[in-house]
Amino acid sequence: MIKAILIFNNHGKPRLSKFYEHYTEDTEQQIIRETFHLVSKRDENVCNFLEGGLLIGGSDNKLIYRHYATLYFVFCVDSSESELGILDLIQVFVETLDKCFENVCELDLIFHMDKVHNILAEMVMGGMVLETNMSEIITQAEAQSKMEKSEAGIAGAPARAVSAVKNMNLPEMPKNINIGDISIKVPNLPSFK
């Protein structure tokens, strides 16, 4: 079982948090902080597994994380999950985000948290891995956004226009923190499908 999926940036700011067990908001923040603290002090070229999260679960649990450019993707899992399998799953997740957002960057995640949630929902459900096939995930996610667009229809047009205008006068929209560009290499892992 996956207990939680967290995305935060290099400064520990949460970009997405999905807990598959209930915690109060305060505990959740504490878990994020603790996890960030544990993960961020690790070197780049050490292993991606980490034991000893005190707050989430017991000794059975492990943190499995990957660090992409400015973002940490952390999965907290118990012993029923395969460590390398989850690492691959994170990779699939990031690649899927990359496809759905077209060169995903931290800003995409910041401004479209809901969309990230929706994509994640196609991969992991209630803490269990639902789908690992990237094209299937993308197909389903796109079918749903298409539906969303068709529902918005004409009524949605003005809102979209306004939103576009708002975005236009955004000088702070740097696209430079591009995860897609930074080569996401899976160390020595033959493709896992």
Next chain:
Amino acid sequence: MALKIVKGSIDRMFDKNLQDLVRGIRNHKEDEAKYISTCIDEIKQELKQDNIAVKANAVCKLTYLQMLGYDVSWAAFNIVEVMSSSKFTYKRIGYLAASQCFHEGTDVIMLTTNQIRKDLSSPNQYDTGVALTGLSCFVTPDLARDLANDIMTLMSHTKPYIRKKAVLIMYKVFLKYPESLRPAFPRLKEKLEDPDPGVQSAAVNVICELARRNPKNYLSLAPLFFKLMTSSTNNWVLIKIIKLFGALTPLEPRLGKKLIEPLTNLIHSTSAMSLLYECVNTVIAVLISLSSGMPNHSASIQLCVQKLRILIEDSDQNLKYLGLLAMSKILKTHPKSVQSHKDLILQCLDDKDESIRLRALDLLYGMVSKKNLMEIVKKLMLHVDKAEGTTYRDELLTKIIDICSQSNYQYITNFEWYISILVELTRLEGTRHGHLIASQMLDVAIRVKAIRAFAVAQMATLLDNAHLLTGNTQRNGICEVLYAAAWICGEFAEHLEDPMLTLEAMLRPKVATLPGHIQAVYVQNAAKLFATVLQKHEGETDSQAAQETSQLLIDRLPLFVQSANLEVQERASCILQLVKYIQKLQQKNVEVAEEVTALFAGELNPVAPKAQKKVPIPEGLDLDAWINEPPSESESEDEKPKAVFAKEEPKHSRSRHTEVDEKELARRREARKQEQANNPFYIKASPSSQKVYDAPGVEHIPVVQIDLSVPLKVPGMPMSDQYVKLEEERRQKEKADKKKKEKKKKREKRGKGRKGDSGPESEEDITPAHHVDIVTEEMPENALPSDDDDKDPNDPHKALDIDLDKPLADSEKLPVRTHRPEVLKSPAEDRDDNTIPQETKKKSSKDKKEKKKDKEKDRKRSKEDKKKKKKHKDVEEELPESLPEEVVQSEETKEVAVPPTSADASDLDFWLSSAPVPPVAQVVTVSSSAAAATVDSSSAAAAESEPEELKDTEPDDTKSSKHKKKKQKKEKEEKEKKKKKRHHHHHHHHSDAGAEDSVQNGTVEDEEPLPPMSNYSLLAENSYIKMMKEDADQVCDIQGNHQDESKVVVSVIFENKSDSFLKSMEFNVLDSLNSKLQRPDGAGPHDGLTVPFQLPPGVSNEARFVFSVQSIVMPQKLKGTLTFIVKTDESSTHEKLDFKLHFTCTSYLITTPCYSDAYAKLLESGDLKGSSLRLEGVNMPFHHLLARICFHHHFSVVERIDSCASMYSRSIQGHHVCLLVKSSDQTVSIDAKCDEPSLLGNVLDEIKQTFSKC
């Protein structure tokens, strides 16, 4: 009106959406909290509007704020509103918000039930999907109960997208509503073979998750998973299955054997590291489960260790980490294989990655032996010095202590070394683990008596140098060791060389800065030291020294009397007054030493931590009951207990009466011992430690003379190193001595045994430096061994420990809403009736027959009309209860034959018993069968017959009616089939018998055990040897040349009955045209085979011989000879023994499981020729009869209905043999069919013989 809408939408344009909110927060970095609180106010306004779009937007923003840690539960109702929007866009927003912040305590959740149900049945698959996803996060017991049935229906949805989600969410439903597990399980199982890989994967996922917690209930699925494992190409699924097998093997060692080969293949073939790793892991689990000595698996262990070494050596840190992790699992059972990689693991200790270092440390824990402990600890000590972070250093410290103290200091040969290590560890700056070191010191000093002198000396030094430890501040955790040091010096003061010096050290003013509890110990032990000093100087004419000591105490103690710590103050003032009194006596030249010493007489024994808890409550003792009448009100409460204990007190308390003389003391000691012996409540020393305590007094404790040539401190070199060197020298010397002795011994007793002493010195060779008796901790005499203290009673998975093979009872149906009239129409109702639990079925059989017919007709009709049937199926699928029968029915339409529930247990047995390696049990019993021959065979048989026993349990009487019915049904069906020649699967009997089997499988004992049976028959016997043979039904085909030549394996047990040694046994048979003994290449056709072992007196062993057989239709006899040499002390003689090997036709049959559908097909094919047999006067229960046939003649029960059973077996050349066995009044009729009539005839003859024998 229109204007209003336009206005609304224009308003909306300028509402903040999620992006605006995020942007706003980013622009207000300084006053984020303030900005967000205004935003929340805005959101509250938006939520008040009627426009659902506005609400959804607000809820979306709330979801974001929730992530930032803001409590949004106040908006729960609005979230429900948005969830129930008809637009997918808003619905999804609502469900997302709900999944993020709803939980079991959210009260509005109960409002959602109907909405969710509506969404689940929505025609839009994404509505359903979103609802399922949301529900998976916030499902409550109520929701689970109310929606379980709807979700179960979705498990058979046409769209795989919905199916997989529905399957996955079932796990959550089971957790919240365990009652749903049994009704839903058949369908879940069915999904394991779903055509869509995603659905299949989801089902595997759920079952693995379930089975991980309660593996024994899922053992019966093993064959199915095995099939999946060998056929699936999806690595996710494979990993899950392999992990599941890892959880199942400990319960069923036979499964492990079956797994080894395919897993090994996967290990060799896969390129995916993740899969490789999991395979290795499961192989390890298998090996652990088989660890009871299967030497031939050393290849697998080697393979695993090898692969892991590759992982550990990899540059990828992840693989390194996992390699170490898996290695630690092997370590537990096969430490030797891991120990050879010590170099690699020590290397990992230097890794820059802390995770890896910690893993390596874990491994070290198991790798130590007596031989290398010192070396490893030395290495760790170096790391302690180098370690930069305190956490890692502390970890190292605890590991060192763990390693040394594991299993009762098993690996420590030199406790002086260990004490010095502990002392060295005290030099660590700023460690948190002072108390750990302290408790080790205490433990060792108390439990290893021989080391006390040395320990006391070391502790005295520590006390003397206390200022080094306490150095800077009090928060330094290391000062805890002073606690131990002070206590040890005080308690074992008789070993102190200069107690006066130590006493002085303990009373230094600086001590007052130590924590209170340590000071208290100081004060108390100062008094003990004082007593020792007094005793030492007793009898000396000059009482100067003693008086000086008293003066010292009187001078120093007032400091402690002023202590703020209550304990310290109290003790100090008591002792101060005592010392003052003693001083007075001293001045009068009164001898006081003995009385003062008596204050601290007696020894404290170590008591196990759980000892008190484990004292069993004697029968009839009610701890809550009043011992006497409840006290009357006038009586004061505290007087009562005093009265109870008053009598015993003087005896138990340490005597303070100074006038008691030695005799009196001895007498009392005797009396006390007597009393203790008779007192059931007194915790006695365990027998092992008893002898230690038998020594009458403290003064007789064996004290080891320490070689004083060893200086206690070597300048410039850590002390422990010195001991390492000394120890090495000692060992070498010992080794040399031993060799000498060994040689002598060899010369004296040549050829006594084969146990050589070649190779490096083994564990046992290292003897401890001096005799150390580790006093075991005391436990009450009849303590209960159960250790269930650590189980968590609140584990939600406990509720899911449900037997899944039992048929469903009516009461277990999932609750369904009642307004679905079409569901409960005739076929369902009919079926319902038929499967009502047997207990309630007491109607007349005629009645039932008619009903059966009805049902039969019904089914016929449904078959004839496909469309109609389809409809039926749909109805069935909507049926809530999903009784096993239905499942079987719905399977009818599928191409793949799913092994039905009922046969599972026996299937499992067949499946497992066909493993290429014989069951462990058998091997064990055979090799241990040195006892009397008869016992031997029966015990071997008991082990062998286990699988058969499991298959046939006595059915309950209540079941009989059902069986009868089934029988009729089956017969009818058979007729039908013949007439119409139509594909017709009949039901498997999913009787209780089947269900019970799985429970019993290997774990639970059979209620009515079968008489022991053996396939071992006496082959030949003389005064020297006895041969028992069994035709093993293990057969291997020769390169597909299956039709003309096959192999039969014959197992022969050789038992040495004489008092002499038997060797050079040669086994030979005279080949016939038809059957030949398989000889190694190059051997002539008349050469014998050497039996690969020798037999010491009274020992038996088993050898296997392979014969190739061409025609199997006739029984055959082969003449053979066994030649061997009998070796006695004086002489050796050649002996031989002739025997006749009888190959029955039965021995050509292989137990092969057969599903009833395949069986029916076979019968209906018409290729088989029939024959029959009648047995009269068979006086045994039917299930024994079946078991006998199964066991002796290698049949398997296909189906059993009451006293009628169909059985199946296959010959090694592929002939099918089918039996229909009926029994009534001691008469058994067997109708048999086979495609080879002469084979059949012979088999029947043999069956007849079997029963005529008993």
